[in-house]
Amino acid sequence: xxxxxxxxxxxxxxxxxxxxxxxxxxxxxxxxxxxxxxxxxxxxxxxxxxxxxxxxxxxxxxxxxxxxxxxxxxxxxxxxxxxxxxxxxxxxxxxxxxxxxxxxxxxxxxxxxxxxxxxxxxxxxxxxxxxxxxxxxxxxxxxxxxxxxxxxxxxxxxxxxxxxxxxxxxxxxxxxxxxxxxxxxxxxxxxxxxxxxxxxxxxxxxxxxxxxxxxxxxxxxxxxxxxxxxxxxxxxxxxxxxxxxxxxxxxxxxxxxxxxxxxxxxxxxxxxx
Numbered sequence: 001x002x003x004x005x006x007x008x009x010x011x012x013x014x015x016x017x018x019x020x021x022x023x024x025x026x027x028x029x030x031x032x033x034x035x036x037x038x039x040x041x042x043x044x045x046x047x048x049x050x051x052x053x054x055x056x057x058x059x060x061x062x063x064x065x066x067x068x069x070x071x072x073x074x075x076x077x078x079x080x081x082x083x084x085x086x087x088x089x090x091x092x093x094x095x096x097x098x099x100x101x102x103x104x105x106x107x108x109x110x111x112x113x114x115x116x117x118x119x120x121x122x123x124x125x126x127x128x129x130x131x132x133x134x135x136x137x138x139x140x141x142x143x144x145x146x147x148x149x150x151x152x153x154x155x156x157x158x159x160x161x162x163x164x165x166x167x168x169x170x171x172x173x174x175x176x177x178x179x180x181x182x183x184x185x186x187x188x189x190x191x192x193x194x195x196x197x198x199x200x201x202x203x204x205x206x207x208x209x210x211x212x213x214x215x216x217x218x219x220x221x222x223x224x225x226x227x228x229x230x231x232x233x234x235x236x237x238x239x240x241x242x243x244x245x246x247x248x249x250x251x252x253x254x255x256x257x258x259x260x261x262x263x264x265x266x267x268x269x270x271x272x273x
Contacts, residue, residue, distance in 0.1 A: 027056040028239045031076035033147060034175030037061035039195035039267050041259055048255050053242040063146025071096060074232030078240040082147035082222045099225035100248045103256050103268040106220050107151055108197060109212035111189035120211045126159045128212045133161055136168045138188030142179045143171030152191045184208055193220055195267040248272035
């Protein structure tokens with residue numbers, strides 16, 4: 001009888017270990033942006049992903065530039081970022097595979113209500129940046145090689161301006177949430193993705209306003225892609241593809257479309273093809 005009990009105990013222990021190992025095998029790491037984290041999208045979306053696919057996702061939220069480097073090193077299984085030109089370049093170079101457009105929102109220029117640079121209502125982000133520079137009023141840059149920072153630098157470049165080194169131009173090396181708080185404290189202008197802005201403006205009691213929006217240059221595309229298993233054989237490619245396939249599926253796209261802030265604003269618009 002004792003031998004039978006010991007055998008049953010061994011079977012039970014092996015069963016538990018098997019479940020644990022299986023559970024560990026369904027957990028992946030996603031390198032993503034601070035905007036998807038700050039907006040609350042992952043808190044809302046990941047339980048749905050787990051329920052629908054069985055895959056648990058651990059998020060490393062950094063700037064897109066840092067996320068791309070994490071992926072290139074093989075320190076993540078999948079990426080959800082927003083720097084499409086860079087993403088496509090790295091897919092071509094073989095670091096990532098199976099990239100898909102997932103969703104979009106837009107960038108907006110926010111600033112103090114008194115708007116000392118007089119940019120409110122402008123249809124051109126380039127013109128707005130030129131007026132901010134001419135007025136020499138504070139502008140807070142993320143300065144972290146994120147997707148938002150890359151977009152900001154493209155606008156300055158199109159304006160034929162190099163703001164770095166000017167006293168009014170502050171590079172803070174922070175995520176979007178902290179950058180907005182600093183801009184608020186300094187009554188400064190900054191560029192932000194609309195999702196983070198809508199999620200934080202009331203919660204953080206930001207005394208800033210959206211002053212410039214709607215320029216086609218401010219379009220903000222998000223993409224998802226898997227780390228190439230031919231470069232890093234240990235990545236969980238199959239599980240990463242379950243995550244990707246759900247995001248671009250009808251259910252996944254609907255889940256993204258249904259995500260709202262406390263006022264009912266849609267923060268991201270699905271556009272997987």
